[in-house]
Amino acid sequence: MNYSYYPGCSLSDTALDYDRSVRAVCARLGLGLVDIPDWNCCGASSAHMTSHEIGMRLPLRNLLLAAELGHDVLVPCAACFQRLKAAERSLRADPGYWDVPADLPEFRIVHISSLLSEPQHLASLGEQVRLPLEGLSLACYYGCLSLRHPKITGARNYEQPRALEEIIGALGANAVSWSHRTECCSGSLTMARPDIAEALVGDIVAAARRAGAQALVTDCPMCQANVESRQRHSATQPGLPVFFATELIVAALDGSYPASQGRLHLVSAQVLSNVVKRAAEQREEAA
Amino acid sequence: MNQSIDTSEKIHHKFLDKLQARGIDVHACFQCGRCSAGCPVTGFFDLTTMEVVRLAAYGREEDLLASKTIWLCAACETCATRCPNDIEIAALMDVLRELALRKKTVPAEPRVPVFHQSFLQSIRHWGRAYEVGLIVGYKLRSGDLLGDMKLGLQMFGKGKLSLRPHSVKDKTVIEKIFSGQGKEYER
Numbered sequence: 126m127n128y129s130y131y132p133g134c135s136l137s138d139t140a141l142d143y144d145r146s147v148r149a150v151c152a153r154l155g156l157g158l159v160d161i162p163d164w165n166c167c168g169a170s171s172a173h174m175t176s177h178e179i180g181m182r183l184p185l186r187n188l189l190l191a192a193e194l195g196h197d198v199l200v201p202c203a204a205c206f207q208r209l210k211a212a213e214r215s216l217r218a219d220p221g222y223w224d225v226p227a228d229l230p231e232f233r234i235v236h237i238s239s240l241l242s243e244p245q246h247l248a249s250l251g252e253q254v255r256l257p258l259e260g261l262s263l264a265c266y267y268g269c270l271s272l273r274h275p276k277i278t279g280a281r282n283y284e285q286p287r288a289l290e291e292i293i294g295a296l297g298a299n300a301v302s303w304s305h306r307t308e309c310c311s312g313s314l315t316m317a318r319p320d321i322a323e324a325l326v327g328d329i330v331a332a333a334r335r336a337g338a339q340a341l342v343t344d345c346p347m348c349q350a351n352v353e354s355r356q357r358h359s360a361t362q363p364g365l366p367v368f369f370a371t372e373l374i375v376a377a378l379d380g381s382y383p384a385s386q387g388r389l390h391l392v393s394a395q396v397l398s399n400v401v402k403r404a405a406e407q408r409e410e411a412a
Numbered sequence: 413m414n415q416s417i418d419t420s421e422k423i424h425h426k427f428l429d430k431l432q433a434r435g436i437d438v439h440a441c442f443q444c445g446r447c448s449a450g451c452p453v454t455g456f457f458d459l460t461t462m463e464v465v466r467l468a469a470y471g472r473e474e475d476l477l478a479s480k481t482i483w484l485c486a487a488c489e490t491c492a493t494r495c496p497n498d499i500e501i502a503a504l505m506d507v508l509r510e511l512a513l514r515k516k517t518v519p520a521e522p523r524v525p526v527f528h529q530s531f532l533q534s535i536r537h538w539g540r541a542y543e544v545g546l547i548v549g550y551k552l553r554s555g556d557l558l559g560d561m562k563l564g565l566q567m568f569g570k571g572k573l574s575l576r577p578h579s580v581k582d583k584t585v586i587e588k589i590f591s592g593q594g595k596e597y598e599r
């Protein structure tokens with residue numbers, strides 16, 4: 126099955142490794158990705174927060190380009206996903222207002238975790254795991270934009286989502302039960318008010334730690350960057366790295382976690398290297 | 413807040429009409445406080461989310477546009493998702509920010525709109541967000557030259573910031589969007 130692919134700006138720049146892992150996972154699942162040609166920025170929070178017209182017309186252009194390809198659209202970034210879905214909602218409600226043809230073909234816009242947590246993909250991931258991530262306790266962190274507002278995102282379990290738990294479960298990792306799965310990390314304020322971001326991120330990381338998590342796992346590049354960069358850590362209180370779900374999938378399916386990937390984290394990612402190493406040793410002993 | 417209910421002549425009909433046109437029914441609020449209870453940034457606000465909704469219903473536009481709250485709202489949609497009366501509170505915050513910019517109200521949190529404008533400038537220029545350009549632009553406009561220096565260098569060291577912007581080919585359509593497409597009809 127083919128999907129139109131909207132990487133978005135983060136995945137072309139600061140989260141380039143997220144893009145690579147998404148493409149690798151889709152290849153393993155037999156999903157073809159066709160990049161939307163000449164896509165533009167979705168406008169992120171800054172556009173819709175300050176201009177309704179610009180905030181809608183930027184993602185709309187991408188939808189018109191996607192309509193030409195005709196496939197469903199896969200979006201790995203939660204912020205881009207929410208903006209494309211918001212534009213879709215307005216567009217379908219009143220194409221005339223947005224100067225868009227009324228007979229635009231129907232296609233779905235899907236966020237990466239909803240796709241990967243479909244039963245057939247979970248089963249396929251489970252079968253392909255080479256080294257299970259046993260003993261790794263993770264706090265699944267969704268943040269805001271793949272879930273809210275459910276009128277826009279279409280999310281059903283927006284207060285109690287399960288997609289990330291199901292994905293890491295298929296990899297053999299353990300999901301802790303914790304309080305801050307859908308709390309906001311204030312990524313849109315992180316440059317202008319780092320103090321607020323530090324406070325919110327501090328609460329999130331403390332909650333994950335209380336629940337016994339060794340790391341967080343997310344599907345939002347804004348959250349990943351913000352939660353790693355705004356947490357305080359020290360020699361006595363080491364930080365918690367934030368992994369992308371697809372990064373963990375690649376590690377479990379390949380049975381390795383390259384040091385070059387680990388180095389991209391702003392907080393030490395040693396915990397994942399250790400888990401992968403231990404799993405490899407156990408496998409050798411068994412063999 | 414010690415403001416009493418405004419008399420009708422002070423109510424801004426244009427403002428209330430605008431909210432109605434966007435489907436934001438501020439009059440449906442019965443002040444249950446759920447929006448404020450779940451707001452992650454509420455501790456930094458000068459008006460609580462619930463107050464914003466009520467002042468909007470009173471048409472107290474100036475108070476709202478001059479508040480810190482409209483700029484510190486992170487657009488997380490928690491309030492609107494949980495409002496039992498289905499009031500589009502996050503969209504209300506969008507309307508207020510846009511109005512504040514159009515009316516050139518002095519922002520109570522100046523760095524926030526400067527950040528948004530730097531971000532949009534980058535998209536207007538390249539069609540895509542270019543992080544290094546954005547950071548430099550924000551620093552110059554906000555005067556916050558040294559903040560986050562260490563973080564920026566760390567990200568650069570990890571190869572996370574590219575020095576070359578990615579650009580869309582069809583720049584004319586991006587420019588059209590930024591130069592007022594859709595605003596021809598004054599809405």
Ligand code: SF4
Nearest residue numbers: 441443444445447495
């Ligand atoms: S949640 Fe809705 S009804 Fe309750 S106070 Fe907030 S705006 Fe009013």
Ligand code: SF4
Nearest residue numbers: 451485486488489491
């Ligand atoms: S959208 Fe804004 S006001 Fe509403 S809960 Fe989030 S930060 Fe608070």
